[in-house]
Amino acid sequence: IEASIPQPLRETWRKLAATEFKGKEEFQREVVRHVETTLARSMYNCDDLAAYSGTALAVRDKLVVSWNKTQQHQTLQDQKRIYYLSLEFLMGRTLDNSLLNTGIKDTAREGVGELGFRIEDVIDKEHDAALGNGGLGRLAACFLDSLATLNYPAWGYGLRYRYGIFKQEIVDGYQVEVPDYWLDFNPWEFPRHDVCVDIMFYGYVTKVSDNDGKISHLWEGGEIVQAIAYDVPIPGYETSTTNNLRLWSSKPSSGEFDFQKFNSGDYEGSIREQQKAETISAVLYPNDNISAGKELRLKQQYFWVAASLHDIVRRFKKSHRPWKEFPDQVAIQLNDTHPTLAIVELQRIFIDIEGLTWDQSWDIVTRTFGYTNHTVLPEALEKWSVPLFQSLLPRHLQIIYEINLYFLQGVEKKFPKDRDMLQRVSIIEESQPQVIRMAYLAIIGSHKVNGVAELHSDLIKATIFKDFIAVFGPDKFTNVTNGITPRRWLHQANPKLSDLIASKLGGYDFLKDLNLLKGLEQWVDDKEFRKEWMEIKLAAKIRLAKYIRDTTQIAVNPHSLFDIQVKRIHEYKRQQMNIFGVIYRYLRLKQMKPEELKKQVPRASIFGGKAAPGYWMAKTIIRLITAVGEVVNTDKDIGDLLKVVFIEDYNVSKAEIIIPASDISEHISTAGTEASGTSNMKFVLNGGLIIGTCDGANIEITREIGEDNIFLLGHLAEDVEELRHQHRFGKVEMDPKLRLVCDAIEAGQFGDPNIYNGLISALTTGCDYYLVSDDFSSYLATQDLVDTTFKDKEDWATKSIMSVANMGFFSADRAINEYADTIWNVEPTPQKK
Numbered sequence: 001i002e003a004s005i006p007q008p009l010r011e012t013w014r015k016l017a018a019t020e021f022k023g024k025e026e027f028q029r030e031v032v033r034h035v036e037t038t039l040a041r042s043m044y045n046c047d048d049l050a051a052y053s054g055t056a057l058a059v060r061d062k063l064v065v066s067w068n069k070t071q072q073h074q075t076l077q078d079q080k081r082i083y084y085l086s087l088e089f090l091m092g093r094t095l096d097n098s099l100l101n102t103g104i105k106d107t108a109r110e111g112v113g114e115l116g117f118r119i120e121d122v123i124d125k126e127h128d129a130a131l132g133n134g135g136l137g138r139l140a141a142c143f144l145d146s147l148a149t150l151n152y153p154a155w156g157y158g159l160r161y162r163y164g165i166f167k168q169e170i171v172d173g174y175q176v177e178v179p180d181y182w183l184d185f186n187p188w189e190f191p192r193h194d195v196c197v198d199i200m201f202y203g204y205v206t207k208v209s210d211n212d213g214k215i216s217h218l219w220e221g222g223e224i225v226q227a228i229a230y231d232v233p234i235p236g237y238e239t240s241t242t243n244n245l246r247l248w249s250s251k252p253s254s255g256e257f258d259f260q261k262f263n264s265g266d267y268e269g270s271i272r273e274q275q276k277a278e279t280i281s282a283v284l285y286p287n288d289n290i291s292a293g294k295e296l297r298l299k300q301q302y303f304w305v306a307a308s309l310h311d312i313v314r315r316f317k318k319s320h321r322p323w324k325e326f327p328d329q330v331a332i333q334l335n336d337t338h339p340t341l342a343i344v345e346l347q348r349i350f351i352d353i354e355g356l357t358w359d360q361s362w363d364i365v366t367r368t369f370g371y372t373n374h375t376v377l378p379e380a381l382e383k384w385s386v387p388l389f390q391s392l393l394p395r396h397l398q399i400i401y402e403i404n405l406y407f408l409q410g411v412e413k414k415f416p417k418d419r420d421m422l423q424r425v426s427i428i429e430e431s432q433p434q435v436i437r438m439a440y441l442a443i444i445g446s447h448k449v450n451g452v453a454e455l456h457s458d459l460i461k462a463t464i465f466k467d468f469i470a471v472f473g474p475d476k477f478t479n480v481t482n483g484i485t486p487r488r489w490l491h492q493a494n495p496k497l498s499d500l501i502a503s504k505l506g507g508y509d510f511l512k513d514l515n516l517l518k519g520l521e522q523w524v525d526d527k528e529f530r531k532e533w534m535e536i537k538l539a540a541k542i543r544l545a546k547y548i549r550d551t552t553q554i555a556v557n558p559h560s561l562f563d564i565q566v567k568r569i570h571e572y573k574r575q576q577m578n579i580f581g582v583i584y585r586y587l588r589l590k591q592m593k594p595e596e597l598k599k600q601v602p603r604a605s606i607f608g609g610k611a612a613p614g615y616w617m618a619k620t621i622i623r624l625i626t627a628v629g630e631v632v633n634t635d636k637d638i639g640d641l642l643k644v645v646f647i648e649d650y651n652v653s654k655a656e657i658i659i660p661a662s663d664i665s666e667h668i669s670t671a672g673t674e675a676s677g678t679s680n681m682k683f684v685l686n687g688g689l690i691i692g693t694c695d696g697a698n699i700e701i702t703r704e705i706g707e708d709n710i711f712l713l714g715h716l717a718e719d720v721e722e723l724r725h726q727h728r729f730g731k732v733e734m735d736p737k738l739r740l741v742c743d744a745i746e747a748g749q750f751g752d753p754n755i756y757n758g759l760i761s762a763l764t765t766g767c768d769y770y771l772v773s774d775d776f777s778s779y780l781a782t783q784d785l786v787d788t789t790f791k792d793k794e795d796w797a798t799k800s801i802m803s804v805a806n807m808g809f810f811s812a813d814r815a816i817n818e819y820a821d822t823i824w825n826v827e828p829t830p831q832k833k
């Protein structure tokens with residue numbers, strides 16, 4: 001490419017090339033220039049928001065320079081790239097993260113300081129990029145951070161939703177959803193109007209044979225929508241690598257504007273098609289661990305997958321390599337089954353467009369894909385109706401049938417005459433109507449399948465995918481335990497703790513090699529260190545208490561035990577068990593004499609999380625939490641001994657305030673239901689202890705930090721089936737303490753009891769599917785142990801420090817290196833500065 005540009009031209013460009021600013025003054029000049037020219041504001045009307053915008057634009061200019069260099073470097077290296085396909089990227093805010101990753105936070109603090117602003121206020125003006133529901137989307141964001149930090153050539157591919165996850169408001173104690181229009185000002189994205197791809201839906205397939213009798217398939221006559229790329233730079237920490245996140249936005253293809261209607265005065269009619277096209281990337285489906293099964297969602301999936309593959313294939317073709325080398329250049333990771341259609345689309349591209357044979361294509365396809373499973377919940381496993389597929393993607397349906405046919409032929413050979421087996425593993429489920437099991441398709445089309453924590457990876461092999469072990473053998477299945485980025489979840493969210501750790505470990509290397517935290521063990525007995533450690537925790541609690549007072553008017557005493565459960569509201573996560581426990585505590589306090597009351601540990605029970613808008617039970621749980629708060633928080637007998645808070649609109653930026661402030665956090669899912677959990681890791685990394693079940697990553701956290709440093713409760717995953725069986729046959733009496741709680745609710749102590757009928761009957765006639773009654777006494781006993789332990793401040797500090805010292809394993813860097821080694825077979829590409 002170099003040689004094609006004449007020497008003098010090249011020199012002129014080089015001389016004028018954009019460079020990164022160096023030093024405070026240049027940074028300030030850029031901020032002011034953006035405020036005055038890009039935003040057309042001045043010293044006289046520059047508020048915090050304008051200061052944020054100017055700062056963000058200045059920082060963005062710096063990012064772009066290293067981003068361009070990285071992309072050129074990676075192209076020149078011509079190395080294998082990782083493509084992470086995820087329908088969700090829950091990025092949160094970008095400015096602070098970019099300042100820290102590029103090492104200019106101090107420059108920026110001073111710089112904006114001298115311009116009359118506090119950097120914290122400026123940072124606080126940014127709107128969260130909330131293109132995700134919960135753990136799955138945030139994991140994708142952490143992985144992008146690690147991929148860049150470790151210098152892996154990697155691209156994320158997702159959708160550019162106009163509306164991210166809804167904003168939650170609490171009105172009269174109930175969740176109300178408000179649309180999240182977040183794109184008013186987004187300096188972090190670059191529209192690439194030149195990168196656009198036509199995507200087809202519907203239409204029909206015809207078979208044609210050429211002169212040699214070779215048959216091919218033509219898919220035509222459908223509706224066309226255009227995909228436009230928007231690129232987001234992803235800077236690594238302390239490296240010049242800046243990777244790319246490409247998000248697709250939908251718009252009508254040029255032919256879709258109906259001029260005839262327009263000219264005849266039917267203005268609304270003339271833009272109807274246009275609006276329909278734009279709908280595809282309009283909104284994120286607000287479900288976590290629930291599959292909605294809507295046509296528009298399937299359209300989103302195909303739209304995104306087809307645009308991404310078109311891009312990936314185009315990039316590969318530029319290298320002029322033979323197709324069989326495709327898997328040496330491309331690794332595609334499927335973040336859950338949402339992008340499974342990519343398998344079918346790539347097969348279609350190879351056979352229908354590039355003219356490869358079925359076998360050649362299928363070999364390449366299966367060597368290219370890896371599939372990560374994130375849930376075993378049946379309601380979350382995607383199944384698409386065959387009739388829907390037939391109309392929306394007729395050619396893809398044919399290919400799926402063919403994949404299934406060849407697959408089942410192989411199974412038949414291995415297990416002759418086992419008709420049950422064939423039915424069990426078939427991609428097509430013989431229901432009314434027939435449905436396509438996307439997870440099976442993902443397994444069959446990938447070379448590796450992984451779960452996200454040890455227990456979960458074992459469970460998928462033993463339960464939902466058991467037959468596939470018999471078919472493929474065990475080696476196709478593996479585990480990569482999730483991780484979190486210590487840059488955002490320690491350094492950014494809790495700078496004081498990060499600084500204290502750095503002061504003892506002799507620098508910030510632990511942010512890139514989290515195992516170095518182990519060095520803190522040496523300091524565990526150091527009085528001064530312990531004092532500072534606990535002061536930092538208190539400061540974080542004071543900050544959160546202030547936030548709670550400002551937003552809810554509830555006064556919580558920062559010295560009380562902060563007990564936090566923040567995550568999506570779901571029956572399997574058992575926020576109901578938590579609030580039932582709070583009610584039990586309240587009833588008990590009401591019975592106590594003053595001398596006894598004095599001995600109690602004051603506690604603030606803090607909740608946060610969104611319910612899917614159509615998930616009525618989850619919404620009822622929120623209502624019960626707020627109702628309990630209304631009663632408890634105004635009860636004069638109780639005072640500081642118990643406060644119940646529901647924090648509105650839990651999101652990434654609020655998590656950064658909440659997580660450093662926990663004494664204890666709750667991860668109490670029914671054993672075997674939470675695939676991993678990642679907030680458990682974040683809380684412990686910030687010196688909070690956890691109360692949890694033997695589920696997901698809690699088990700590995702216990703192994704790393706030691707049983708003495710975690711409060712475990714409840715039954716084990718292996719007990720669950722039998723317990724459910726007993727409930728179904730009416731053999732289980734409700735736990736008596738839980739009975740008391742239900743009685744109090746039914747007696748109207750927390751308002752109209754009818755509101756909670758569903759919640760209570762889930763425990764009785766609903767057979768208590770999530771085993772709240774079975775775990776309740778263990779839960780209460782463990783909470784009592786938490787109180788007792790908290791009284792011994794020295795013991796608590798030791799547990800907190802020892803836990804953090806042993807959290808190295810849970811860095812997303814470790815997880816990404818494991819993916820690179822065991823699934824992608826990719827090496828890092830560091831760049832010289």
Ligand code: GL4
Binds near residue numbers: 137139290452675677
């Ligand atoms: C989830 C799991 O529920 C959660 O345990 C896990 O940590 C996360 C990332 O692997 O994936 N699966 C779905 S679906 N949503 C999640 O958050």
